[in-house]
Amino acid sequence: MSKAVECIKCQAQMELGYVPDGTHGGYTQQGWFPGVPVKSFWMGLKMETNQLVPVTTFRCPNCGYLESYALPNATPATTVTEA
Ligand SMILES: [Zn+2]
Numbered sequence: 001m002s003k004a005v006e007c008i009k010c011q012a013q014m015e016l017g018y019v020p021d022g023t024h025g026g027y028t029q030q031g032w033f034p035g036v037p038v039k040s041f042w043m044g045l046k047m048e049t050n051q052l053v054p055v056t057t058f059r060c061p062n063c064g065y066l067e068s069y070a071l072p073n074a075t076p077a078t079t080v081t082e083a
Contacts, residue, residue, distance in 0.1 A: 005058045007063060008067070018030060018054070019066075019068070031052040031053060032053045033053075034051060053070040055069070
């Protein structure tokens with residue numbers, strides 16, 4: 001995704017970013033998983049890390065509107081630890 005994204009509310013050019021998720025080891029990029037969440041005794045939620053799609057979020061600097069995209073090849077997550 002290289003083209004500029006315009007805010008649907010006020011047509012300002014949106015900034016690329018992401019929403020961090022807190023983990024025990026620090027922060028990681030928010031991800032999207034298919035299906036419904038399944039509880040795991042050990043991990044909180046049971047999930048296949050190879051199905052994670054990193055979520056890229058654009059922010060409007062004018063009105064603060066957020067727009068998120070889950071694209072596999074948009075921005076590589078820096079720290080996705082394999083279980
Ligand atoms: Zn806006």
